[in-house]
Amino acid sequence: MFPMISNRTTGPGAIKFNVMVSANVYVLNAEDVPSQTTLGSDVLTIAPEVSQKRYISIRTIANDEAARFISPVKRKCRYTDENFLDVYRHYSYSACTVQCRKDAQIRFCNCTNYFTPNVPEHLKCDVNGIICLNNHINELSVLKAKWSNRPGLYCDCLPSCTEAEISVVKDFKLTASTEFAAVHIELAILPSERYKRNVVRGILDLVVSTGGTGGLFLGASILSFVEFVYILLLRPFCDIYSQRGVDHWHRKFGNRRLEDNKFVPNKEWSYHEGNVGAGLSQVKRRVLKS
Secondary structure (H helix, E strand, C coil): CCCCCCCCCCEECEEEEEEEEEEEEEECCCCCCCCCCCHHHEEEEEEECCCEEEEEEEEEEEECHHHHHHHHHCCCCCCCCCCCCCCCCCCCCHHHHHHHHHHHHHHHHEEEECCCCCCCCCHEHHHHCCCCCCCHHHHCECCCCCCCCCCCCCCCCCCCCCCCCCEEEEEEEECCCCCCCEEEEEECCCCCCCCEEEECCCHHHHHHHHHHHHHHHHCHHHHHHHHHHHHHHHHHHHHHHHHCCCCHHHHHCCCHHHHHHHHCCCCCCCCHHHHHHHHHHHHHHHHHCC
16 A cells, blocks of 8 residues: 655645556545445546546545444444455455345355455356346345435445545546646645544443442442352352361361460459459469469
8 A cells, every 4th residue: 555644744645646547446445445335526537638637535434443342333324444354354245235236146146256356266156147137137236224215235334433434525627639638636725623532421320320220229339249149159158068067277277276276364363453463473474474
């Protein structure tokens, strides 16, 4: 891929090249692929002795880091590495429509178009298969919504989470005396707007809200639920385990006794006020003897 950098120092980027034959030039995102469903405004029809110039504007999309932890169905988009397609290595909406059309062709005619990428040779259509595809052209060439009743193909494809929005600002088409076609595509202005996809409430926010609600109405916290599980499940199991006599602590250390602390009680000592002084003197004598 040709490196292109546009910033305040370099100014709006531009690309110029020459085309020697008649062709179609697609102005798409880096992750998109040309397909039958590509909009006509994204295609430049090039022919010799014609100079084509187009100014475009771009709006990029940024995603919150927490969006990765949400399923594609809930976030309504899919990252390029969350790919389940056979035709391309990276996911995009246009690549998903190619996969959808390939599956429909195999379903109708047991083969697919010769130009479909990453298709085994035995699945590519022969002459009879091409005739079959032509007979189902109305069902295969047009995409429709799920609720629509018109002929067409419904594809359950999510948009990409990172694809930019490219808008055409203005087109110029001039006649030249050269045998080739000159193509000039340039940014009208540097990108100044960006869409951002934020997560309003994630898993951590749900836990915090649940804990706050429980503390407000029940006077409980997450620790209370943990204790509740411990009392219902772990505590009865520990009691049954200790009643069987299979206590590893008891096997290693045995029972704790008063003599294990090496403390000998004095039976003559009492808590009466008259014996307090005598008790203290006896304690001092023991300390001196030791």
